[in-house]
Amino acid sequence: MHATVHRLAMRDPGDVSALAALLARREIDPQQIVAILGKTEGNGLVNDYTRGYFTQSLKLLLGEHAERPLYIFSGGTEGVLSPHYVVFSAKPQAIAPHPSGKALAVGCAVTRELQPDEIGTRAQADMVSQAVKQAMRSALMEAGDVRFVQVKGPCVTPASMAYSRAAGAFGVGVALGEIDAGFSENDFLKDATRYSSRASVSSGVEVRVNEVMVLGNSAAWSGPLSIASRPMQDALDLDAVLGVLADLGIERTPAGLARVRAAMVKGEPDTTGRIRGHRHTMLIDGDMNAQRHIRGALGGLVAGVLGDGRIFVSGGAEHQGPAGGGLVAAIAASDSTWRA
C-alpha cells in the first residue's frame, strides 16, 4: 500500500485539464483517488460558488467515479496564494519503504446523515470521533501516527457553522486522545483551552454527513512520502512552520523545498482584537471579511517559508490549535526527484 499526491494547477474553477491529462496518460487511476483537496479563487465565504463549480467540473471529468472521492475545497486565494488542487490516491502495491520506517497513510470515512438538531452537539462529536477511528483503522494508523485530520460537517444556519466546526474538532481531539472523552458540549466555543492540534474542520450546507480524511504516517504503508504538523500559537508563529520543515528533515534550500508536495494551514483572526499585544483590524473591517484577512496573512508567511504559494489555507479554527492560532502541516517526499 502506498499513497501518491499530485498537486495540480487550475486556470479557473472550471478548469480540470491538468487532472484530465494525468488520467489520459494513465498516471492516475480514477478508481484509486480517495480525496481531492484544493483552494479555489472565490471569497471563501457563504456566496463563494467556485467550490461548487470546481466540484461539478471534477464530477463531469470523473464521471461514474464522481461520488467516491472526498471533495474538500476552500475558497480564497488571497495574496500570494495560488489556486490549486491536490489529488490523493491510495495504491494497493507496496513500494520501497520510507527511510523513517513510516510512510504517508490516508484514510477516509463518512458518518451517517445528521438530523438538524444533532448539529453542533455531543452526538456529532461522537460520530466524528468514531469516523476518525474508523479511518485510522482502515489505514492502519494509531492515534500517535496521525498528523492532520480534515473534517467537513453539515450546518443549517450561519450560526450553526461554528458549532459544527467545534463538534468536529472535539470529535477529532477525543479520537486522538487530545481531549478528554468526558467533555461537555457546553464547552463548544467557550473553553478554548480544549483543542486538537491536528484537526482542520470546515462546515457547509452542501453536506448532511461528516466527511473525514485522516493523514498520518504508518509502518503499514510504503513509499517516499510522509507528513508532519505543528500547532501554531498565533498568526505570527514562524517557528511552527520552520518546525514542520525540521520534522521532515528539510533544509530551506531549493533542493530541500522541492521535496514538499502539499501544505495545509488552519488559522483564525485573534478574537481578542490583538496579536502579541498589538491591535489588528481584521474583525472590524466592513469591506474585507476577516477570513480573507487571515488567509492572506497566513498564506504570506507559510508561502514565504516554503517558497511556494500552493498552500491550502483555511479559516475558522475553533478548538483547532490554540486560541488565535491554528496548525500547519506539510507532506514531503524523502527525495526531491521522486515523482508522484
Next chain:
Amino acid sequence: MHATVHRLAMRDPGDVSALAALLARREIDPQQIVAILGKTEGNGLVNDYTRGYFTQSLKLLLGEHAERPLYIFSGGTEGVLSPHYVVFSAKPQAIAPHPSGKALAVGCAVTRELQPDEIGTRAQADMVSQAVKQAMRSALMEAGDVRFVQVKGPCVTPASMAYSRAAGAFGVGVALGEIDAGFSENDFLKDATRYSSRASVSSGVEVRVNEVMVLGNSAAWSGPLSIASRPMQDALDLDAVLGVLADLGIERTPAGLARVRAAMVKGEPDTTGRIRGHRHTMLIDGDMNAQRHIRGALGGLVAGVLGDGRIFVSGGAEHQGPAGGGLVAAIAASDSTWRA
C-alpha cells in the same frame, strides 16, 4: 547629533493620545520631530481618508509646529498588520556612539512645486535626485551610508501616479549611484531592470512638491540605533527579511527581536500574474484590490519573522527593487533595553 524613534499605537485615525502623552511628559520635543511615518487603517487606495484624518489630528496636536515634520502615511493594515506611527526626531546632542561606529541618521528635504507637465518626467527625477543629495548632505551621509529613502511625490491623475513613483525611484537611484544618470524617461515603467534597492516612493494628489526622507547610518551621528535594508526578489523572499536581521546582528529570539524599533516594506503584485511559476489572483480580483492583497501577504511574512505586526508596508514598487519584488528595512537598537 542623534536620532530617536518612537513607535506608537493609535486606537483609530483620530487618536493621537500616545504622542500627546509623550509631549506632555516632555519625552519628545515637538521642535525636534522631523518626520512621522505610519500605517492607518483605511483601504490604502484613492478614497482612503484615514491618512488625511490622521494628519489633521496630528496637526491639531502639534499646532504651530505642524508644518515642519514630514507626514508619511500609508493606508491599509491588512491581516496581521497593526495601525501605528513612528515619530522620528533629530536631537542636536551627541550621545554614546553606536558600537559599529555608525548610527542612524535622518535627513529630510523638499523640492519646489512641480508643474503638472513635469510630473513623471526626467525633470521630476532630477529634482528628487537633488533633494536626496541635499538630505544626505544635511545629515552628513554618503551614498553608501543610505539604507532607505522615502519619497512622496505629486500626481494629478490616477494614470500619473505610477509615472510619478517611477520618476521618484529613478531620482533616488541616480543619487545613490544605483541607476546611471544617463537614463531616459522613456525607461519609466518600461525597463524593470533599472531600479533602486533603497527607494520607497508613493505619490498623491495632496502634495505638489516632492518630500524626501533619507535614512542611513553615519559616523557623524551617535546613539544605539542603526538601520539595514535588503532588496526583495519577490513577495516570498524570506531570505531578504532574515538578511536584514543578520545585517543588524539580531537573532530571532525575544530579546533579539525586542531590539527592532521600526520596519518598512515595499512590494507589488507580480505583474506577470505568477510568482515563482504559480498563478496568483491579485490582479483579477474585482472585490479586493491588488494592493490590499500584496500588503496582507508581505505583512504576514515580515510580521511572522519579526513577531510584530507594526510594519510600514506599502504597495506600488515600480523601479523600487526587482520586478515583482521590492525592499525591506528595519531600524534596531544595539541594546534591547534602550528606550527611544
Next chain:
Amino acid sequence: MHATVHRLAMRDPGDVSALAALLARREIDPQQIVAILGKTEGNGLVNDYTRGYFTQSLKLLLGEHAERPLYIFSGGTEGVLSPHYVVFSAKPQAIAPHPSGKALAVGCAVTRELQPDEIGTRAQADMVSQAVKQAMRSALMEAGDVRFVQVKGPCVTPASMAYSRAAGAFGVGVALGEIDAGFSENDFLKDATRYSSRASVSSGVEVRVNEVMVLGNSAAWSGPLSIASRPMQDALDLDAVLGVLADLGIERTPAGLARVRAAMVKGEPDTTGRIRGHRHTMLIDGDMNAQRHIRGALGGLVAGVLGDGRIFVSGGAEHQGPAGGGLVAAIAASDSTWRA
C-alpha cells in the same frame, strides 16, 4: 421664528469650504446652527472614519460653537448618492407665513448619559421619549405635527447597536403616539408590527447620550419651508416617494423638483431574504455589506424620483417603518426661487 436649510457639497470628508464661504459671507450665523446632517463617502460601517473626520473638520471651522449643533452623519454614498451636508438653522425672526399655515420647525434635545446596562432597555426608550417631547415643546410642535425624528444613541458592542436603535425607535413611537406606552422591552427586535413611521435612529460608540432632532410643521414657525414623510412598505415602494411629493404639492417637473431642499430615507435589507417574493442576495454577500447594498438601491430609487443624488440614506431600520421597509421624508420650499 423660522428655519433655514442649506444643502452643501463637499469635495472630500476634510472639505468644509462650502460652509466656510457662507459663514464668511454671513449668510449663516454659526450661533443659529442647530444641526448638521450629512452623508460622507465611507463604507458606513464600523470602520468608517469619514464621519469622524468630517465632524473634526466642522468643529475646526466652527470653533467654540462646535459643541452646540448636533452632528448627524451617515457614511456610504453608494451608486448615485452624492456626498453632501445639510445645515439646519433656527432663526428667531418671524417671516412671511407658510401658505399652508404651518412651516418647518426644528427642535433638538439631548438626554443624560446612559449607563452601559441601560442601553437597549426600556429605560433608554423612556429617556428618548422624554427628549422627543421636550424637543417638540421647545419647537412648539404637537405630536401630529412631527414628520421626522432623527435619534443618535449610544452603543457599547456591535450586538448592542440594534438594541439601541430599537429602544430609540420605541421612544419616538411612544412620544408620537404610534406605539402604546405599555410596551415591553422584550418586544425589541422581536415584534416588527410595532414601529414608528417617523423615526430614523442610528447608534454609535461615539456618543453616551441620546441626541434627538425633531422635524415637523408648526403654526408657530414661519417661512416657506415644510416637511412631509411617508412609511415605505419595502425597498421598492415608489408610491411612498411619490406620496411625499404629493404631500408637498410638488409636481415632478424641473421647477417642482427645484423646491426640494433635503431628503431623508431609512430602510433595511429584508431579513426574509426576499422582496415581494423574489430572492435578494444582500444578506449573503461576503464582499459587499448588506447596508451598502440597500443604501445603493434606495438611493437609486429616491434620487431617480427627485432627480438629485443628495439624499440622506441610512440603513438599520428596526421598528422604523414596516419590516423590510422604512420611511422617506423631504423638505421643500413653497417657492422654487426661495434661497435658504
Next chain:
Amino acid sequence: MHATVHRLAMRDPGDVSALAALLARREIDPQQIVAILGKTEGNGLVNDYTRGYFTQSLKLLLGEHAERPLYIFSGGTEGVLSPHYVVFSAKPQAIAPHPSGKALAVGCAVTRELQPDEIGTRAQADMVSQAVKQAMRSALMEAGDVRFVQVKGPCVTPASMAYSRAAGAFGVGVALGEIDAGFSENDFLKDATRYSSRASVSSGVEVRVNEVMVLGNSAAWSGPLSIASRPMQDALDLDAVLGVLADLGIERTPAGLARVRAAMVKGEPDTTGRIRGHRHTMLIDGDMNAQRHIRGALGGLVAGVLGDGRIFVSGGAEHQGPAGGGLVAAIAASDSTWRA
C-alpha cells in the same frame, strides 16, 4: 411563429431546477430555445465565475442541445436585484395576433471568429452590423421594428473590453440606421455623441465570435408579447422607465405590472464624476467596483417602478445610449393572465 418568454428563479448558480421542471412537464421544448439571458449573483467582474458555473449547469441539463441557444449572463445582483434567467423560445406555430398588429420577434446570429487584431476595429463593427441585419431578416423584422439588440463580443485583454463593446455598439447603430455608416473607428470611446439607443453590448474572453440577439416587434410574428425600449439620459432617468411602460400601455397597478415578463437595463457610472451637477463616488471607490455601484442604483430605480427585482442590469454602456446614460427595455404580455 411566436415567441415565449419564461422568467425563472435560481437558488444559486448551480440550480437549473426551474427549467428542468418545465422541460419535464414539456412546457418548454429544448429544441425551440433560442437564447437564455440572466443575472447571476457574482460580482459581475473579471473573476466572476457564476456565469460560467450557470452556463455549465444549463449545458448539463440541455445536453446535446447545449450548443444551440445563446447564453447571455451578466453577474451582479446588487441591492434589490434578484438572480433569475429568461428563456426565449421561438415556436413555429402562429397563434392569436398581437392587438397592436406586431408581436415580439426574436432573431439570433453569430459572426465568424475574430482574429485578435480585429477586436475593437471597424472590421468587428461591420461584422456585427451584418449579423444584426441577418438576425433581423431571419426574424422578419425591419430596422424600425427593433427595440433591443444584445451583443456579446470577444476580447483578449482588459483594455480591449471597452473597444470591443464600442465596435459592437457601432455595428448595431449602423444596422439600425442610428449611426452613419461612414464612421471611423477613431470615434470609438471618443465621440460619445454617436450611439445606438437600442444596443446592449458586453465582451468577454470566453467567446471568439460575436453573438447577437435582436428583439423587436414584427407583423410576421403572433402572440400577446411585445417589447418597448427607451434611451436613458442618465442614471436618474425615471421618465425613460415610465416611458417604456407607457409605450406598452401599462399602468403602474398590480394588474398592469403583472403584464411585464422581462426587463433589461444598460447603464454606466457617469465618467465626468458628476450626475446632474452633483459629485458621485462610484469611480474612486477602492472597495466596491463602479459597476457594482451603478447596477445597484439602476436596479433600485427600475425595480421600484416595476415592483420586481428580476431585472437584467448590465454595465459598460459605451455608445449604448447617451453618455452617462444607457437604455431600458421591457417585454410585456397584452394580457396579465397569459402564461408564457
